[in-house]
Each structure stands twice: as structure tokens, then as C-alpha cells.
Amino acid sequence: MSTPQVVVHRDKELMAQAAAARLITKIVDAQAARGSASVVLTGGRNGNGLLAALATAPARDAVDWSRLDLWWGDERFLPEGDPERNATQAREALLDAVELDPARVHYMPAADGTYDDADAAAEAYAAELAAAARPEDHGPVPCFDVLLLGVGPDTHVASLFPELPGVRETERTVVGVHGAPKPPPTRVSLTLPAIRAAREVWLLAAGEDKANAVTMALSGAGEIQAPAAGAYGRRRTLWLLDSAAAAKLPRGLYPPSSP
Numbered sequence: 001m002s003t004p005q006v007v008v009h010r011d012k013e014l015m016a017q018a019a020a021a022r023l024i025t026k027i028v029d030a031q032a033a034r035g036s037a038s039v040v041l042t043g044g045r046n047g048n049g050l051l052a053a054l055a056t057a058p059a060r061d062a063v064d065w066s067r068l069d070l071w072w073g074d075e076r077f078l079p080e081g082d083p084e085r086n087a088t089q090a091r092e093a094l095l096d097a098v099e100l101d102p103a104r105v106h107y108m109p110a111a112d113g114t115y116d117d118a119d120a121a122a123e124a125y126a127a128e129l130a131a132a133a134r135p136e137d138h139g140p141v142p143c144f145d146v147l148l149l150g151v152g153p154d155t156h157v158a159s160l161f162p163e164l165p166g167v168r169e170t171e172r173t174v175v176g177v178h179g180a181p182k183p184p185p186t187r188v189s190l191t192l193p194a195i196r197a198a199r200e201v202w203l204l205a206a207g208e209d210k211a212n213a214v215t216m217a218l219s220g221a222g223e224i225q226a227p228a229a230g231a232y233g234r235r236r237t238l239w240l241l242d243s244a245a246a247a248k249l250p251r252g253l254y255p256p257s258s259p
Ligand SMILES: O=C(O)[C@H](O)[C@@H](O)[C@H](O)[C@H](O)COP(=O)(O)O
Pocket: 042, 043, 044, 045, 046, 047, 074, 075, 076, 086, 149, 150, 151, 152, 156, 157, 158, 159, 182
């Protein structure tokens, strides 16, 4: 478990641009060291804001997009192409504009009849992750280079909501989620154990409606009540915030050089 590190940016646009620049460097470094890189995407405005910033980043083409594995931390269980699907939004923000290898883009299943329900879809995605895990990953999912997460105002991450069964899962790597308080109610999500397999976990939060959630998650709350508190990477856990989301952080957690 890595101790969370907090970086605060002036506003959400700058936060997205800085996160995009950081992600480009991370991917380029991983590709140089290991030949390929793996990133887990998130839904939500901040995750999509990062992808949109990446699409226009000057160093965008430093990445070899064909050697990038993409996974999703969660998905809304809706038909393929639905505008509310995280995959659809990610494609619009970035993915359709870069030369990805389709075999390396691991979409979570859509509600298109292939699987009976979100639980069956979750099981299929868990099997896909397990098939991609190598012996050196020491577990049932690959050791992702970077796993991105948005943070909800209630401290949810991916589709793991406070007190719901998903956040309590300790065995399975992917679960079907029913009755999510954020619409749509039916979703598929990585679990905390799968999230914690990542080398680096980056949590993104912007806006004053996130200030209480950020403070709670970083002040010792339990992960059942505050799922974001249980999201950390093997090597690094990075909270990328704008100043509004960081406004209520105790001074001890607020980086000295931030605005
Ligand atoms: O599918 C989703 O809805 C997300 O993956 C969810 O976990 C999201 O990341 C947070 O709700 C933050 O969303 P915002 O960045 O829009 O606040």
C-alpha cells in the first residue's frame, strides 16, 4: 500500500492538462521499459476531461498508441454505443482519434444480449483480465501501469458506492452492480482488490462539491463508508485535485507549495 500524495492545481482545466502530460510521460516510460503500457480508464467528467486534454496535448504523438492496453474501471451496463456508456464517451474524447490496436482495447461488455445481466458481464470481464495477467503480475489481473478513478461527491470510485456490496467484495475482481445511486443503476465495476493491483492509482476530483469527499477519504475514513479511501496503488497513489476540491483538506495533507 502506498501513502497518498496530493497535487493541487488552480482549476479543473489545468488539472486535466497536467494529468494528461503526466500520463503521456508515464506511458512513454512504460513502453520504453517494458515494450507496452496499460492504463485503466474511468467514467465521469474528470476522466473524460483528462482524455480530451490528452487529445490536444502537444506530446500526444510521443505515445505509441498501438502498444497501449486499455481497460475500464467501470462501465454503465447499457447497449453498445449508448451515449451514457463510459466507452462511448472515451471514444469521443480521445480513442477514435488515435491509432489503437483494437485487440488491446478491452471494453467492458455492453447490455446487448451477449450476457444475461451485469453479473454475467462482470464474470466475463474478470476472465478477460485473468487471461491477460502474466506470472510476474502475481494475481488474477494485470499489474496496470496507471489506473484512473474519478471520485464521486459520496466518495464512490469506479462503481463502488459506500456501503453497497461491491465495495465489500474481497475475492472477485469484477462485480455486477445493482441499484447504484448514480444513474444508471446497473453497472459493472472492478473491485478494490483489482484496483489495488495497479502500480499507480490516480484519483481525480474537481469542484467544491467534491471537497467533503476528498477530505473524508484522505482523513482516515474506512473504505466501506468511503470507497475512495480504499483505492491505492502498489507503488503510488496520487490525488490530482483542483483547488476547490482541495479546499477543506487539513493543512497537514495539503502540499506546501500549492495555491
Ligand atoms: O461511471 C461513472 O460514473 C464513473 O466511473 C464514476 O465513478 C465517476 O468517475 C465519478 O462519479 C466521478 O465523476 P465526475 O468526474 O463526473 O464527477
